[in-house]
Amino acid sequence: MLRELYDKTGDWLRGTGPEADIVISTRIRLARNLANFPFLSRANTEQKREIERLIREKIKHAKDTKDLHYIRLSDISTVDRLFLMERRLISREHAGGDGERGVAFGRSETVSVMVNEEDHLRIQVIRSGFELRDAWKIIDEIDNILERELKYAFSPAFGYLTACPTNVGTGMRASVMVHLPALGLTHHIEKVFNAVGKLGLIVRGLYGEGTQVLGDLYQISNQFTLGKSETEIIEIMESVVPRITSYERMAREVLISENREQLEDRVWRSYGMLKEARVLSSEEAMHLLSQVRLGVTVGLIKDVTAETLNALFILTLPAHLQKLEGKELEATQRNVLRASFVRRRLGNTN
Amino acid sequence: MKCESCNKRHATVHLTEISGNEKREQHLCDECAHNLNNQLIKMPSPTDILANLINQVAPEIGEMSKTACPACGMSYLEFRSSGRLGCPMDYTAFKKGIVPLLEKMHGASEHIGKVPSRAGKELVVKNEVLQLRKELDKAVEKEDYEKAAKIRDRIFELSGSDDVKGTLRQDG
Ligand SMILES: [Zn+2]
Numbered sequence: 001m002l003r004e005l006y007d008k009t010g011d012w013l014r015g016t017g018p019e020a021d022i023v024i025s026t027r028i029r030l031a032r033n034l035a036n037f038p039f040l041s042r043a044n045t046e047q048k049r050e051i052e053r054l055i056r057e058k059i060k061h062a063k064d065t066k067d068l069h070y071i072r073l074s075d076i077s078t079v080d081r082l083f084l085m086e087r088r089l090i091s092r093e094h095a096g097g098d099g100e101r102g103v104a105f106g107r108s109e110t111v112s113v114m115v116n117e118e119d120h121l122r123i124q125v126i127r128s129g130f131e132l133r134d135a136w137k138i139i140d141e142i143d144n145i146l147e148r149e150l151k152y153a154f155s156p157a158f159g160y161l162t163a164c165p166t167n168v169g170t171g172m173r174a175s176v177m178v179h180l181p182a183l184g185l186t187h188h189i190e191k192v193f194n195a196v197g198k199l200g201l202i203v204r205g206l207y208g209e210g211t212q213v214l215g216d217l218y219q220i221s222n223q224f225t226l227g228k229s230e231t232e233i234i235e236i237m238e239s240v241v242p243r244i245t246s247y248e249r250m251a252r253e254v255l256i257s258e259n260r261e262q263l264e265d266r267v268w269r270s271y272g273m274l275k276e277a278r279v280l281s282s283e284e285a286m287h288l289l290s291q292v293r294l295g296v297t298v299g300l301i302k303d304v305t306a307e308t309l310n311a312l313f314i315l316t317l318p319a320h321l322q323k324l325e326g327k328e329l330e331a332t333q334r335n336v337l338r339a340s341f342v343r344r345r346l347g348n349t350n
Numbered sequence: 351m352k353c354e355s356c357n358k359r360h361a362t363v364h365l366t367e368i369s370g371n372e373k374r375e376q377h378l379c380d381e382c383a384h385n386l387n388n389q390l391i392k393m394p395s396p397t398d399i400l401a402n403l404i405n406q407v408a409p410e411i412g413e414m415s416k417t418a419c420p421a422c423g424m425s426y427l428e429f430r431s432s433g434r435l436g437c438p439m440d441y442t443a444f445k446k447g448i449v450p451l452l453e454k455m456h457g458a459s460e461h462i463g464k465v466p467s468r469a470g471k472e473l474v475v476k477n478e479v480l481q482l483r484k485e486l487d488k489a490v491e492k493e494d495y496e497k498a499a500k501i502r503d504r505i506f507e508l509s510g511s512d513d514v515k516g517t518l519r520q521d522g
């Protein structure tokens with residue numbers, strides 16, 4: 001199954017859907033727990049095993065989830081777990097965790113269900129582009145089906161009860177992954193952060209720490225899960241995200257009209273490096289891919305698609321390269337492999 | 351530089367202590383620094399310090415510190431130091447402490463939104479009405495009275511309960 005995953009990419013990387021020039025993907029996740037068990041930090045080995053077994057069996061029998069592929073994380077290698085994480089099918093915490101735990105996911109990689117992450121259940125749906133309503137419709141249905149089989153911990157006052165009180169209530173985290181290279185280049189990104197924070201949303205860099213966000217990729221998600229309904233949370237995102245995307249588009253236009261030569265030089269130079277480099281670190285690849293993606297979305301570069309670039313962001317991550325080669329590789333070896341992989345994908349046969 | 355404590359070995363550890371406006375530097379060798387660390391371990395545990403602090407800041411949380419969940423045994427203080435709850439029951443057991451915490455975290459302490467259908471039809475309706483009330487407020491705020499009227503009708507329809515009908519009869 002993992003082999004099969006490797007030969008393709010998830011549907012959410014298609015580069016389709018509303019606002020796909022900026023919004024790469026939309027994700028909704030729901031946190032759920034079983035009523036009759038302690039939360040995981042307090043559960044013993046036996047209870048964890050019992051929870052995993054119970055949920056796994058229900059997933060395998062319930063309509064809508066029975067076709068999902070189930071993997072017990074204790075059965076696979078560290079690299080395979082990292083591979084699933086890079087694929088966004090599981091979280092970093094889930095990949096690095098311990099004890100009995102698993103993940104169920106579909107062939108298109110739209111749906112995934114993590115078992116025994118921070119909560120007993122973390123259901124997740126990812127769609128390409130800005131598709132919150134669509135994602136909500138799918139996840140709501142899956143949740144309804146699982147809820148018929150499993151007794152969720154729920155209180156009329158506090159809603160769905162979660163291990164961490166920051167998730168209680170709807171248990172819902174809606175997020176969009178946005179590509180904001182022009183706001184970064186024009187130094188307007190801080191303003192976006194400040195404005196968004198006041199509206200009850202959080203922005204964080206997708207990869208990397210500190211000020212330099214790798215690949216200009218950001219995740220915007222709702223901060224509050226209690227006191228607002230799922231629909232309200234979606235409405236807030238729907239009113240804020242388009243403002244950010246139009247701000248980014250404005251910044252792109254400014255770059256083109258006022259700094260065309262510099263922008264052209266920047267994106268073509270990056271494209272040239274990607275097509276010719278012999279050694280590429282993960283950081284450098286992200287940075288260059290971001291610049292080229294900007295060039296493609298503003299129409300300067302036409303011989304590569306945004307979809308190809310979206311996929312390269314994922315396919316050049318460490319565990320993906322190691323799966324490609326079929327063995328564990330040192331960082332220096334990966335950097336050589338990454339460069340040759342990118343060259344081939346961009347049609348350079350040298 | 352020689353160690354300030356034993357004056358024999360070479361100082362390899364440099365500590366800066368700031369108390370009030372005074373800054374004090376200490377230069378120690380490995381061994382003396384190690385001994386100093388051991389002294390630190392004899393200090394009150396972080397949990398004790400936390401308990402003290404909480405007692406000073408919010409006495410009612412201090413009172414909560416004696417509370418533990420009867421189901422999983424998690425104490426309120428354990429929860430406050432780890433940030434993670436032990437079991438679903440904790441929300442009830444720690445209610446007094448958790449409500450103000452949720453207010454701070456979410457700006458709210460009551461759930462509005464999806465309800466599992468097995469939680470009972472009554473609750474499902476109650477929640478929908480709560481949501482509709484919010485929408486009604488929004489519609490009125492925007493002066494969209496047509497929409498507001500529709501929402502109000504839907505609320506009446508859902509509530510369909512005696513008290514609403516009663517009011518209507520009185521009005522009529
Ligand atoms: Zn000494």
Ligand SMILES: [Zn+2]
Nearest residue numbers: 419422437440
């Ligand atoms: Zn408990």
